[in-house]
Amino acid sequence: MLILSRKINEAIQIGENIRLKVLHVSEGQVKIGIEAPGDVKIYRAEIYAEIEKQNLLAAQAKKSAAAKAAGLLPKPAAQTKVNDA
Amino acid sequence: MKCRNHQFGEIEYTNEHVFDFPDGIIGFEHLHKFIVLNDAETDPFRWLVSVEDEEFSLPILDPKFVEPLYEVTNSFEQGLTVAVVVSLKEPIESSTVNLRSPLLFDPNKHTGKQVVLENDRFPILHKFIAEPQLVAGEESC
Numbered sequence: 001m002l003i004l005s006r007k008i009n010e011a012i013q014i015g016e017n018i019r020l021k022v023l024h025v026s027e028g029q030v031k032i033g034i035e036a037p038g039d040v041k042i043y044r045a046e047i048y049a050e051i052e053k054q055n056l057l058a059a060q061a062k063k064s065a066a067a068k069a070a071g072l073l074p075k076p077a078a079q080t081k082v083n084d085a
Numbered sequence: 086m087k088c089r090n091h092q093f094g095e096i097e098y099t100n101e102h103v104f105d106f107p108d109g110i111i112g113f114e115h116l117h118k119f120i121v122l123n124d125a126e127t128d129p130f131r132w133l134v135s136v137e138d139e140e141f142s143l144p145i146l147d148p149k150f151v152e153p154l155y156e157v158t159n160s161f162e163q164g165l166t167v168a169v170v171v172s173l174k175e176p177i178e179s180s181t182v183n184l185r186s187p188l189l190f191d192p193n194k195h196t197g198k199q200v201v202l203e204n205d206r207f208p209i210l211h212k213f214i215a216e217p218q219l220v221a222g223e224e225s226c
């Protein structure tokens with residue numbers, strides 16, 4: 001892994017189109033600004049990993065388990081409070 | 086056209102049934118062409134089936150069955166159909182749906198994508214089946 005030290009307002013350029021800038025540091029938390037083209041997908045790594053894990057797990061599903069779960073689903077609630085959220 | 090699926094056998098479909106996912110879905114970025122299959126046995130769960138990989142079928146659900154206040158399309162383009170991915174687990178009550186990264190289908194363009202919502206009010210692991218009984222004193226999560 002490449003390790004670089006940066007001060008506040010200093011940036012790291014990755015390739016031609018991606019720039020990460022350190023905006024703020026305090027109490028163990030770093031705020032990072034990211035400039036990248038719209039087609040570059042940016043995720044918090046742990047969120048991405050959990051979604052990937054759940055997709056992989058979901059793809060193991062058997063019809064029989066889905067049928068069982070279908071019988072236990074709550075009925076869709078009437079949408080009486082949609083605008084109060 | 087026809088494709089095979091390990092759970093559903095031979096499936097006949099036309100181009101109009103195919104949703105093109107240019108980026109695939111997370112963890113399956115190599116798959117791009119899917120159809121949505123209704124199955125009477127598992128209704129209202131439906132299946133995202135790959136026409137490229139016969140081993141791939143993913144249960145999905147209209148979010149109205151699990152979260153009536155779920156509103157995704159407002160923050161994106163209108164006219165999209167929303168579905169959430171279902172992780173079936175053992176025991177069945179521990180199964181979850183992923184409200185954080187729904188699938189959005191565009192029925193006009195026949196495209197789809199899995200998005201990740203910024204709003205962390207929507208959990209990745211949302212239980213949707215009531216526990217049979219909670220032991221007194223046990224914390225619910």
